[in-house]
Amino acid sequence: MLTKHYICPLPFNIMKMKNLSTLCTLAAVSMLASCGMFGKNSNKGGLPNDGQLHGVAPGNKYSMPKPPGMVYIPPGTFHMGPSDEDVNYAYTARNKQVSINGFWMDATEITNNEYRQFVNWVRDSTAAKLMGFVKNVDGVDQVDWAKAKTIKWGDKATIEKIDQLILSPENRIFGKKELDASKLIYHSETFDNKEASKRENAGKPRSTFIIKKDVRIYPDTLVWIRDFSYSYNEPMTKRYFSHPAFGNYPVVGVSWNQATAFCEWRTHFLNSFLESKKRAQESDFRLPTEAEWEYAARGGRSQSMFPWGNYYLRNKKGCLLANFKPGRGNYPEDGGFYTVRADAYWPNDFGLYNMAGNVAEWTSSLYYEGGYNFQHDMNPDIRYNAKDSDPPRMKRKVLRGGSWKDVGYFLQTGTRSYEYQDTAKSYIGFRSVIDLPPTPSKGKK
Numbered sequence: 001m002l003t004k005h006y007i008c009p010l011p012f013n014i015m016k017m018k019n020l021s022t023l024c025t026l027a028a029v030s031m032l033a034s035c036g037m038f039g040k041n042s043n044k045g046g047l048p049n050d051g052q053l054h055g056v057a058p059g060n061k062y063s064m065p066k067p068p069g070m071v072y073i074p075p076g077t078f079h080m081g082p083s084d085e086d087v088n089y090a091y092t093a094r095n096k097q098v099s100i101n102g103f104w105m106d107a108t109e110i111t112n113n114e115y116r117q118f119v120n121w122v123r124d125s126t127a128a129k130l131m132g133f134v135k136n137v138d139g140v141d142q143v144d145w146a147k148a149k150t151i152k153w154g155d156k157a158t159i160e161k162i163d164q165l166i167l168s169p170e171n172r173i174f175g176k177k178e179l180d181a182s183k184l185i186y187h188s189e190t191f192d193n194k195e196a197s198k199r200e201n202a203g204k205p206r207s208t209f210i211i212k213k214d215v216r217i218y219p220d221t222l223v224w225i226r227d228f229s230y231s232y233n234e235p236m237t238k239r240y241f242s243h244p245a246f247g248n249y250p251v252v253g254v255s256w257n258q259a260t261a262f263c264e265w266r267t268h269f270l271n272s273f274l275e276s277k278k279r280a281q282e283s284d285f286r287l288p289t290e291a292e293w294e295y296a297a298r299g300g301r302s303q304s305m306f307p308w309g310n311y312y313l314r315n316k317k318g319c320l321l322a323n324f325k326p327g328r329g330n331y332p333e334d335g336g337f338y339t340v341r342a343d344a345y346w347p348n349d350f351g352l353y354n355m356a357g358n359v360a361e362w363t364s365s366l367y368y369e370g371g372y373n374f375q376h377d378m379n380p381d382i383r384y385n386a387k388d389s390d391p392p393r394m395k396r397k398v399l400r401g402g403s404w405k406d407v408g409y410f411l412q413t414g415t416r417s418y419e420y421q422d423t424a425k426s427y428i429g430f431r432s433v434i435d436l437p438p439t440p441s442k443g444k445k
Helices: 012-035 111-131 156-161 234-239 257-277 290-298
Strands: 068-073 075-078 096-100 102-104 132-137 141-144 185-191 210-216 360-367 397-400 414-422
Touching: 068 290, 075 290, 075 397, 096 290, 111 141, 111 156, 111 185, 111 257, 185 397, 210 234, 210 257, 257 360, 290 397
Parallel strands: none
Antiparallel strands: 068 102, 075 096, 132 141, 185 210, 360 397, 397 414
């Protein structure tokens, strides 16, 4: 049976109501547009107002130049661990293939001059607060750096205003008023992403994962005496950090906590400048992970014992290739009795200096003997933010590279050791890394 279909026109009153509804909708849209909600003024980013999806950038155009003093380490894969026999038979570093993402790394260890910039910043900001050189920004008191730069340190009036930073009378020699290094304190505030990412912590307030602490940042210059019993090293204690002759030498006497505070300050120092120029904020400066450090030290030579290759510590002319303890203790044979300039010797294939010898270097990784057995093969890392109340075992941080007082074994790229995060030594320094894409080559997008 065929079914007939009829097209019935709507009654006039219903048609009239629909037209009225349409007119009201158009009027509402017109009003919104006239108020700027859908008009040209609503499009701050300059995107076409055509009702289509174009995306919105989080900030201004990315224009981060090459970080000064840093080199780009391209992503790659390598065999992490010893490239030779484990002479200690400890099996704390078994060979394992891992992949590392690209990052930027300081070409040299952080020098005395570079660390002094951090020390002076803390000194100036503390003095500025004592002198009242502050301004209120969004309800928060901040240092007015325009006024802080005018501080005259030799002026008697200035000394009187910052008396809290000056050594007390009983601690002065011949009554000389000097800054009290223990009063140079950096206030650190970080967010613990690792803890916040745990499922059991979901829903907890953000304040739960904010870590606040104060860090004394002046290097411990007494390490030159403390580290070596029955040894005369007082001149290094008095001159190494303060004398201009050692300005480009690696900073030592800096604990892991101080090195981490330096990286945090370096991040804020950069981002405050970028914010003043209305440019996008950048990633954090940080200590390299153990895997990143070894990958960078190898310079693309995945199976080599040293940054320059196998198997020797001398070149074909008999010249030593790093600053360490040759033979049975011929310290000056390599050209330096203690440390040498941070840019001494030839760099490796990535352009990094002294990835073997000179000073051992802090990494961000927790030292755990069996860590290689369960780390991921993609950007492996073991981290733990040890508290002051934690046992010493939880405060061990991985050291890499060997130093001026170590034998050749510790210069191997696969050799690992450790030190406690709250201790400082005359043979330990550090360098920073930052996660940024590579800068484009000239003439290329």
